[in-house]
Amino acid sequence: MRGATRLVAVATVLAVAGMSAACGAGTADPPVTAQSGGATHDGHGQGAPPPPSPTPPRAGERFVTLKMPQPYAPVAPNGGTDEYRCFLVDPGLSTQAYLTGSQFLPQNADIVHHAIFFQIPPAGAAEARELDEGTPGEGWQCFGDSGVNGDAWVAHWAPGADEVLLDEGLGYEMPAGSQLVMQVHYNLLATGGKSGSTDQSSIRLRLADATTAMTPLATMQAPAPVELPCTAQESGPLCDRDAAIKDVTRRFGQDVGSSAADLLQWCSQGKPAPGSTQHCDHPMEGAATIYATAGHMHLLGRAITIELNPGTTGAQTLLDVPQYNFDDQAIRPLATPVKIKKGDVLRVTCTHDAGLRKMLPQLQSLPPRYVVWGDGTADEMCLGLLIGTPS
Numbered sequence: 001m002r003g004a005t006r007l008v009a010v011a012t013v014l015a016v017a018g019m020s021a022a023c024g025a026g027t028a029d030p031p032v033t034a035q036s037g038g039a040t041h042d043g044h045g046q047g048a049p050p051p052p053s054p055t056p057p058r059a060g061e062r063f064v065t066l067k068m069p070q071p072y073a074p075v076a077p078n079g080g081t082d083e084y085r086c087f088l089v090d091p092g093l094s095t096q097a098y099l100t101g102s103q104f105l106p107q108n109a110d111i112v113h114h115a116i117f118f119q120i121p122p123a124g125a126a127e128a129r130e131l132d133e134g135t136p137g138e139g140w141q142c143f144g145d146s147g148v149n150g151d152a153w154v155a156h157w158a159p160g161a162d163e164v165l166l167d168e169g170l171g172y173e174m175p176a177g178s179q180l181v182m183q184v185h186y187n188l189l190a191t192g193g194k195s196g197s198t199d200q201s202s203i204r205l206r207l208a209d210a211t212t213a214m215t216p217l218a219t220m221q222a223p224a225p226v227e228l229p230c231t232a233q234e235s236g237p238l239c240d241r242d243a244a245i246k247d248v249t250r251r252f253g254q255d256v257g258s259s260a261a262d263l264l265q266w267c268s269q270g271k272p273a274p275g276s277t278q279h280c281d282h283p284m285e286g287a288a289t290i291y292a293t294a295g296h297m298h299l300l301g302r303a304i305t306i307e308l309n310p311g312t313t314g315a316q317t318l319l320d321v322p323q324y325n326f327d328d329q330a331i332r333p334l335a336t337p338v339k340i341k342k343g344d345v346l347r348v349t350c351t352h353d354a355g356l357r358k359m360l361p362q363l364q365s366l367p368p369r370y371v372v373w374g375d376g377t378a379d380e381m382c383l384g385l386l387i388g389t390p391s
Helices: 004-009 122-133 241-250 258-269 354-358
Strands: 030-034 059-067 081-087 097-105 114-120 151-157 161-167 170-174 179-187 202-207 218-223 277-283 288-296 299-310 315-323 333-340 345-352 382-388
Touching: 004 382, 081 122, 097 114, 097 151, 114 122, 122 179, 151 161, 151 170, 151 218, 218 277, 218 345, 241 258, 258 277, 288 299, 288 315, 288 345, 299 382, 345 382
Parallel strands: none
Antiparallel strands: 030 161, 059 202, 081 179, 097 161, 097 170, 097 202, 114 151, 114 179, 218 382, 277 345, 288 333, 288 382, 299 315, 299 345
């Protein structure tokens, strides 16, 4: 998902200062719910069946469906098999609203790896339009993030996710005049990186007006390094760590290529510790309430956890996925919202398995590599996601 560079560049990765400012008088802790669809993505090998119908709108809500302006045929740059493309879509907001749910509708599930939606504030709309109009074809290439200043993550989709329905009283702020950027990660492993089929995905937004008190949400991101060496049975030029990082940089640019070093600096004083399991501790710089979590890895992922204050008497596990399935990345609501204090520590831990390369048809034809953080499906990520709000 989103490149690690911006996530670890400052010490406020999970600070309340980076979250939406609270407004409204919500004092209770309403839960958040999410639905996981039965459709699987099967690693870009099978088309997904049509998604089920959404939950009917609740009082004060309306649906707005936004579609990519035209079908797009992805082109993977620099000899890679992945492209991240951003498309500007306008929800047409003339007054303040809140995003209380969403359902991404991938039109071509064989090539859509995941999608993230960024809210662009009115002050950034001109910058987004300039990017769009100044790039030939539909949208613009956007490895890492939307490329627009002031963006805020408000929705995402990954295989296994269906409709996300936030409970009444919870929502992402959508000011009048704000825009959305639809960032779609296209994976072309099945075609060897060659362009062919097109995609025209869409999203169904669930919007509520601002006449009732709402608790604004933010999506917080907690990454950890990936330092996965080749297996003892593998060999090749890319099994060298430095060569693998150069390859990631060639395919995705310096911002993504520097992610491995940035994560090590943030998480372990810059010292790599090659192995299948990695973790990172994120100290909280302010209080928050967490309603739901999710984890994101790629095809070599085995397990992911998010822990609060590990090793202490008050330790809690917020997310535990002992058998990670790329085709089941739905948001996991917490049974009870968890309040986090300033000074608490969130630990994200991921386990990857390089041996899966020989088992997965999508990866069998690729040369073995030392795997670090990268934006491609054949690269890896370790990303904990927390949906919450300031207390």
